[in-house]
Amino acid sequence: MNHDKMMNIARKRGFLWPSFEIYSGVSGFTDYGPLGASLKNNIMQKWRKQYIAGEGFHEIEGPTVMPMEVLKASGHVDNFTDPMTKCNDCGEVFRADHIIEEAIGIDVESLPNEEMDKIVEDNNIKCPRCGGSLANIWNYNLMFKTQIGAKGDKTGYMRPETAQGIFILFKRLSRFFKNKLPFAAVQLGKSYRNEISPRQGVIRLREFTQAEAEIFLDPEDKTHPKFSKIADETLYLASQDVQLNEKETLELTAQEALDQGIVSSETLIYQLYLAKKFLNEIGINDDVLRFRQHLPGEMAHYALDCWDVECLTDKYGWVEIIGIADRGDYDLTAHSKFSNEELDIYKEFDEPKLIKKTVIKPNLKKFGPAFKGDSPKIKTFIENLSEDEVSEIKAAIEADGKFTLELDGSYEILEEHLIFEDIEEEIKGEKIVPHVIEPSFGIDRILYCTLLHSFKETEEKDYFQFAKEIAPIQVSVFPLMNKDGLGEIAVEITHDLREAGFTVDNDTSGTIGKRYARADEVGVPIAITVDFDTKEDNTVTIRDRDTEEQERVEIGALKEVIKEKLNLSL
RNA sequence: GCAGCUGUGGUAUAGUCUGGUUAUUACUUGGGCCUUCCAAGCCUACAACCCGGGUUCGAAUCCCGGCAGCUGCACCA
Structure with missing residues (x-):
């Protein structure tokens, strides 16, 4: 684990670049360079494979701009906001409700700003730092606001999460799924939060990518048909009890976690397991992962149970990369109330x-x-x-x-x-209002953790040891020397492999050793070298990134051999 | 958003205090040489003073403002 070194290489080799760099940049945004974009796509494709192909969920894609009504109903317009005030003298910015509570000891949360202004005035509350007077309170809402249409009289917001786009499609989805619970829809895409001062690189972005699944289920029946298959899987759980009483993280099987009532339902546990499986398969291992249950005060007021998957980093400590919550019927009930639509399912006894x-x-x-x-x-x-x-x-x-x-x-x-x-x-x-269990993946953070934990430092080389399934480049093809027709053969092989669907890089610059080093650095699992023997017997060498061992393979057999080595034999 | 520190080719840096030649050096990158497999060597090329304004005959250097990064405060539904 070495953030600094890893990020240097990630920048140098085209994974992550600062956005708007030629205009000196804006914090909270990031560009994915060629390899970063490719890696991200591979991670997202892997996600789709697990949740859509593997679980039978279906993907939808909604707008990123939403009319105010949607976010009013979801609570984001009113609650995704903080009352702020500023000292007129020293310029310090404060949470207005915190200042009042500190000064006169009353809880003013959710009071209108005008009333809070009045309280500040009546009680002569001053800046706690320099004693200066305080400016009028304003709401800082973390959503990006915009107008819809030319008249500009319809307020819109950039969505702060992809989940709402699924909830508001509930009627359509319910019919699509033949009105039978459980069913689930997923959405992958950009979400936006105008963070006050994002300063943790790709960990806290103002524009970021989520992959969320909303699993609608019967409140009376949160069992899962595949639970028995995963009942013996081990999970590392930091429950509320563990955190509050500073105990050791629990190491329990799924069955034990259920029996001891530590996780509230089979479906929730099954989702914890799926998240772990996903992370393991893209190269993030159990020793840097933990499941942390939200504490009672931390849990959103509507959540019945909520677990974060956290990943250990050297620079940022434990970072939340996935949240898995039982949201109950909160969202559907709220949208039903605001839209006057019946968002429920008729369940026959x-x-x-x-x-x-x-x-x-x-x-x-x-x-x-x-x-x-x-x-x-x-x-x-x-x-x-x-x-x-x-x-x-x-x-x-x-x-x-x-x-x-x-x-x-x-x-x-x-x-x-x-x-x-x-x-x-x-x-x-x-008629019942379904409950919703929601695994919510922060793709950018997961990508960061993938980079961090795939990054290996050895005596000879520092390189990304990507899981083969997500490596942005699968094969590199080199001529041993750039002469005597070796280059032409290498190009031919490159074209052939590309046509067969592999992601292939052809590199002729520098010495062969340098080319191996470059390929290793960006985690290319397989390198093929055309040498002078190739002209004699139509074979090439095929080299493994991690062992650096080589074997000779007939050009005609390359596709099959590569497929096997990449574990693509599905 | 506040305070302190910082900003020179892709990367790491010298030069800034004390204004004055064609902005230093190494690595990287591109092209070439080399009879042959793990960042070798040689030749060669590309490439930078964060942005804007001011002072001055002259600004990488001094002053002001902005932007970005780091650290601390605040914030993180």
């Missing part, structure tokens, strides 16, 4: 339920004569009673022989006006 209940009907023969012109509205009222109201009326009549109804006027309803009927009703199912 295994067996229809027979429900016994009492209903009240008006006895119309007595009703009309008694209430005359007011009959219709009393009748409507009686016909729309809830179960509780029915028993209330029944009880009143049983006790007093009458029930007084207040309905723009007072009416005495007697037993003779009503017909009580005990009925049995058959109910076939009910």
Whole structure:
């Protein structure tokens, strides 16, 4: 692990470049150079392979610009914001609610800014650093704001997470999945947060890439069909208990974690396992990973359970790279309320339920004569009673022989006006709002950790030992010397392999040793060298990046051999 | 956003205090030489004073502002 050295090479060799560099750059943004972009794509493709092909989820792609309504409903417009104030004298910036709480000890969170301004004035609260006066409070919202359309009267925001794009498609998705739980949709793409002062390179970006899956499931049934297959897998868990009481990280099987109630459901544990599997396969091993449960105060108020996957780094310590949360029905309920759409699923019972209940009907023969012109509205009222109201009326009549109804006027309803009927009703199912379990991957951070932990320093060379599946360049082809037609043969082989679908680099500059070194540095797993024997017997040498061992292979057999060496035999 | 420090080819640097030749050196990169497999050697080429303004006959050098990086504070739903 060596951040500085690794980043030097990553910059030199075209993985990560600072954005807008010729205009002196803007922090919180990064460019992926040719190899970085390719590595990132490979990681994302690998993700798709695991979640879409492997789990049967489906990918959607929504806009990155969202109208205000969506983010109002999700809570981002109001809550993704901090009240800020600034000292007029020394210029220091503070969280306004923190200052007030410190000064007079009352919790003012969620008060409007005007009221907080008034509190500051009334209590003569000053800058805690220099005693200067404080400016009016403003909201710092971490979302990028924009206008939609020429008139500019429709406010839009760059999405702060990809998840919302899935929630708002719920009705369509639900139908697509034949209205059967569980089902899951994923989205990969850019999200935006206008961080105040991002200073951790690719770890905290203002524009970043997420890969999120939203798994919609029955709140009553969070079991997972494949759980038994992973029940014996080991997980390293820093539960709330471990953190609060400074205990050793737990080493438990999935089954044990479930039995001991440390992780709340099979599906959540299964997702923890999938995340670990993914990271292991792209070259991030268990010894630099841990699962950390959110502490009660840390958990978003709607989350039922939430685990971060954290990766150890030398420069930034433990870095959150994946969050896996049980969001309950929070998002669907919120969007349902704001949009007036029914965002639920009709769930049929295994067996229809027979429900016994009492209903009240008006006895119309007595009703009309008694209430005359007011009959219709009393009748409507009686016909729309809830179960509780029915028993209330029944009880009143049983006790007093009458029930007084207040309905723009007072009416005495007697037993003779009503017909009580005990009925049995058959109910076939009910509407439920699904719960959502969400694995949320920060692709940029994962890419950083991949670079960091793939980077190997040995006596001879420093290089990226990428997992073969994600190496940005799969094969390098060299002529031993750039003469006597060796170069031409190398070019021919390069073209052939490219046509076969491999990512191939052809390098003729410098000495052969230098070319191996360059290829190793960017983690090319396989190097092919055309030498003078090639002209005699049509064979080339094929060299392994990690062992540096070479073997001779017929040119005709190259594709098969490479495929096998890259473990692409699927 | 605040304070301190810093900013010279792709990378690492000399020069800045005390203004004055064609901006130093090494590595890297491109082309070439070399009878032959792990950054060798030789020749050669490309390539920089963070940006803007000011002072001055003259600014990499002094002054002001901006941007970026590092450290600390604040922030991190």
